[in-house]
Amino acid sequence: MTVLVLVEHEAGTVKESSLSTITAAAKIGAVHALVAGDSDEARQAADAAAKIAGVEKVLLATDPAYAKMLAENIAPLVTGLMGGYDAFLVSATSSGKNIAPRVAAKLDVMQISDIVAVEGEKTFARPIYAGNAIATVESSDSKLVITVRGTAFDKAALEGGSASIEDISGTGDAGLSSFVGLEASESERPDLTSAKIVVSGGRALKDADTFEQVITPLADKLGAAVGASRAAVDAGYISNDYQVGQTGKIVAPELYIAVGISGAIQHLAGMKDSKTIVAINKDEDAPIFQIADIGLVADLFDAVPELTGKL
Amino acid sequence: MKILVPVKRVIDYNVKPRVKPDGSGVDIANVKMSMNPFDEIAVEEAVRLKEAGKAEEVVAVSIGVPKAKDVLRTALAMGADRAILIQTEAEVEPLAVAKILKEVVAQEEPGLVILGKQAIDDDSNQTGQMLAALLDRPQGTFASKIELDDDSVTVIREVDDGLETVKLSLPAIVTADLRLNEPRYASLPNIMKAKKKPMDEKTPEDYGVDISPRLKTLKVAEPPLRQAGEKVGSVDELVAKLKALGVNA
Numbered sequence: 355m356t357v358l359v360l361v362e363h364e365a366g367t368v369k370e371s372s373l374s375t376i377t378a379a380a381k382i383g384a385v386h387a388l389v390a391g392d393s394d395e396a397r398q399a400a401d402a403a404a405k406i407a408g409v410e411k412v413l414l415a416t417d418p419a420y421a422k423m424l425a426e427n428i429a430p431l432v433t434g435l436m437g438g439y440d441a442f443l444v445s446a447t448s449s450g451k452n453i454a455p456r457v458a459a460k461l462d463v464m465q466i467s468d469i470v471a472v473e474g475e476k477t478f479a480r481p482i483y484a485g486n487a488i489a490t491v492e493s494s495d496s497k498l499v500i501t502v503r504g505t506a507f508d509k510a511a512l513e514g515g516s517a518s519i520e521d522i523s524g525t526g527d528a529g530l531s532s533f534v535g536l537e538a539s540e541s542e543r544p545d546l547t548s549a550k551i552v553v554s555g556g557r558a559l560k561d562a563d564t565f566e567q568v569i570t571p572l573a574d575k576l577g578a579a580v581g582a583s584r585a586a587v588d589a590g591y592i593s594n595d596y597q598v599g600q601t602g603k604i605v606a607p608e609l610y611i612a613v614g615i616s617g618a619i620q621h622l623a624g625m626k627d628s629k630t631i632v633a634i635n636k637d638e639d640a641p642i643f644q645i646a647d648i649g650l651v652a653d654l655f656d657a658v659p660e661l662t663g664k665l
Numbered sequence: 666m667k668i669l670v671p672v673k674r675v676i677d678y679n680v681k682p683r684v685k686p687d688g689s690g691v692d693i694a695n696v697k698m699s700m701n702p703f704d705e706i707a708v709e710e711a712v713r714l715k716e717a718g719k720a721e722e723v724v725a726v727s728i729g730v731p732k733a734k735d736v737l738r739t740a741l742a743m744g745a746d747r748a749i750l751i752q753t754e755a756e757v758e759p760l761a762v763a764k765i766l767k768e769v770v771a772q773e774e775p776g777l778v779i780l781g782k783q784a785i786d787d788d789s790n791q792t793g794q795m796l797a798a799l800l801d802r803p804q805g806t807f808a809s810k811i812e813l814d815d816d817s818v819t820v821i822r823e824v825d826d827g828l829e830t831v832k833l834s835l836p837a838i839v840t841a842d843l844r845l846n847e848p849r850y851a852s853l854p855n856i857m858k859a860k861k862k863p864m865d866e867k868t869p870e871d872y873g874v875d876i877s878p879r880l881k882t883l884k885v886a887e888p889p890l891r892q893a894g895e896k897v898g899s900v901d902e903l904v905a906k907l908k909a910l911g912v913n914a
Contacts, residue, residue, distance in 0.1 A: 424831070425794065426803050452806050455759070455794035464760045464879035467789045477883065482787050483682040487691050490883045530803035534819065534830035547825075551912070576806040576912065582845065594809065594823045594844065601703075601783065601843060603825065604675035609912060619681060626891055631904070631912060638896075650903050660900040665907065 355383025360444040366398030368494050370548045371445035373509035375502040379443045386411040392421040400519050407514030417524025421450050422533035429456035430525045441498035446547040458499035464501040470506035476663040482621035484600040505606035549579030551609045557585035558614025573660045583615045599624035614654045618641030666776035667722045668711040668823040671705040675786040688884040703781025706841040709848040719813045722746050741859035742851030748864040761876040763795035768872035782840040793840035794850035803833035807842040844866040
């Protein structure tokens, strides 16, 4: 089996989620990495991808149409290459989830979303029902299209490979869609999906200012990423890219501190694979305590500043 | 413009799913079923576009068991004008759903198809993108805002980095994320009125689509259970525990 992995990159480096996807791909077959972009940064990313342990070949497609990873433009590039591959893998990021089904439909393949384990050449485990069940599925399609949950696989080593880089031609602009802009959150903190520690706040934080005043100092002290429950995002305390849960980001840090989060199943789906979970909540019956390793029943407005002060 | 809104009947989002003891699936017998929450948001958006005078007709479509009529009635009560039930007892995978929807689109010719971004049962997050691919149309997935113009739609998307804005030529496919809107509750008079709205009944065969599954579910298991740990009595105890874990600050 030969597997094509679409590598996501930023500022000339390969994103960590793609390193996990390469690990998953190596369990299926020989890994070729596809880097698409429009600039020198894509070439730098291709150089970086060529050094990743387990990558046997890098395909580099540079085309202005690939600058923003629009699915309408990337999918034709991938489908055009799939004649030579048995499987296509991409991370289950917002970009991967956008692109992969478009590839799958064009190849007449039923995609396997968000895999957490490779159990055979065509057999994979994936969470369903917000992670309340794990389904093991076997594909009968001739080719595989898969998205990979990053937290379920180790990251491939950045060094150790010496793949060749082949320039391939772009497929151009499909003329269906255009990028208008990105409103990105500016943060000096670690990335939520790869941070070792995450401090997350819920609806109990009252408002955006309070969220900032209570959660941020603790996160800063711990060098942690900040997360939030859906309720906190819906209430406007913090922007959508901080949401942890079934439909937000999936995280599995060493330490997850849930502050004022009751623990709806949709939230638990996004963080229950964390190594250690700490919950601070004044409601001792909150469901979050059923999965927390360490629970503190307390008013967060007293406990969190005290904790921040004492660490 | 006509808007097509596909909706799916799924386990109610407040119900904790239970895995069947024989590992064949999740037990949905005698469990409350509802419209997939993301599809409710899609219906709401379509109805709002109609109310704003940007669309003339909203058509809801569902593929599933006869009881899927219930979620179509909900869509009609929310303000959809008519419904199509494509009835089958089989479990239909997203690829087959997209193929059926492609045929529905060919008949109905909607300017916009709005779907939920994923169903909360299989969590696949595929159907909208697959439909867009089969139709060679643009897709605005994970939408938190839609602005509809005569020949294009501007979609603000919830992405990992924040909010991305894309402009799509029409006709287009949009998938709804959580914050696109807050769906209304259907009023009693509207629920009564919905009973009189037209509902077509079809089958996958009517559209000539082969819905045989491509994936075989070998087993469905409970995830590894996390045990509740211990409660500490004070912040000092919590600090001591964290330090024991090697948290340095």
